[in-house]
Amino acid sequence: MKTLHLWSACLLLTACAGAPPTPRAAPGVKLYAIHCGRVELGDSGFMADDGSMKGVPAETVVPCYLIRHPKGDLLWDSGLSESIADLPDGMRPQGQPVHFEVKKKLTASLGELGLAPADVEFVSFSHLHFDHAGNANLFAGSTWLVDAEERDAAFSEQAVQRGEVPHYSALEHAKTVRIEGDAPYDVFGDGAVTIHQAPGHTPGHTVLLVKTAKSGAVLLTGDLWPLPQSRERQLVPVYNFNREQTLESMKRVEALARDSNARVIREHVPEDFAALPAFPAPLE
Template sequence: MKKLLFAALAATALTAQTAAPKPAVPVKLMRLDCGTVAANDLDQFSDTRAYVGQSKRLTASCYLIKHGDAYMLWDTGLPAAMKGKPIDPKAPMDATVTATLVEQLAAVGIKPEQISMIGISHYHFDHIGQAAAFPGATLLIGKGDFDALKAGEPGTSKVPLAPWIDGTAKSVPVSGDKDVFGDGSVTMLDLPGHTPGHHGLLVHLAGMGNVLLSGDVAHFRENYDSDGVPGFNTNRADSIAAIERFKGLAKNLKATVIIQHDPRDIAKLPAFPNWAD
């Protein structure tokens, strides 16, 4: 009896080893320009007064992910109404938009109704500004952020995400990490601290390998390198833990790190309208 059992197990193992692997669903990643931010008072990004008297131009980045025939947006940038807005050099922080998401998608032949999912790193206005252009998409957002939006907590606005907050459109509040497509290719990473439900995104590409999109775990390289915490983060201890986890993932996965607000990281991905794959 034992011999028969061992023989059956051996045959099963051999079949598993020799069977053709299931073909992976092709995944591609494209960076979209979602605006420019003038941080005229850069010290807002430090609760230790690290950047007194400094300023920096930052970028607002969004990302298009193609998983087989499905399209997902990661973040939706500054509001479309800011298109062409002059930047006020005297404001502590100001922003403008050159081209809307819908315009950029049209340039690559994609209609708003083809976007099936929107993943949101967090509830700040420069990451949710153009979400309403895709009311048919399912919204993926950290549960902590979703709850804060529903409660109307300070620093939140329901308006850009109104169809999902009021239940008109489908939403998926995400607790912890989430394997978006169920195959390990795209994972929302639980990185709270900047906001209660803040997430980053891990994308695995066949050619380029692992790519880590930061959300706002850090806003620029100096901030990232020094584990800097902006004074407006909702939880300092969680922020430090999140950036520690993010750096650990980057090291262990040998990932390309894209700090979404740092213009110097844009060149790590092909220029629009080209795909990374």
């Protein structure tokens, strides 16, 4: 199921790898949804290889998620680079119908919780595209939890040639836990926070299942379904690493959502993000 080749990620931790126990609520687990950017697309055609989104504009949110557990903190995805917040009109790449915007820096949001990047024990990314790992270099002192194939692709010669490495380069020598194989990775050893393989968008794309005591399970799905239409219509972006793996991962994640009775969060979809408690209030 996981025979792939290129794009991004890696790590070494005190928790245990391998198949976790059935996810259950862990007292004190809190999930914070942090707004880490916005992307306005004049044409979202590249988000569907069947041509159905050609010429269709789209607005997406770029989130970061902080999971606070009695045994430590995990940052899941780090959003667009907070340096974009210093640009008066955000970033508009020349010749491309896209606008990137960051209104508030991730470090400022963490500061509201009394945290600095150095205080975050663990960092992990659904994948290493720049809109998910734009602030990765701030967390070089954290333990990096990463799919082994994503890690290998991240620092490959091809990634260097494509100019993909700078936004996560500081992680190359970070304390790293490499997640090998297809089994879920139990971050804190109690089944409350688990990383699951969902390759296809990139070689080692992953999703995160978080079980809270009051609100139940939440499934953060990275770029598996980047548009509101993506899940229902099983749309596959034209730039995905492997189309067949993407479709198989969609099936596996749907099954995981059913089995865990999880609320599915399509990370870039504004209504899914807005349905979570507004920061700094947590879901718990």
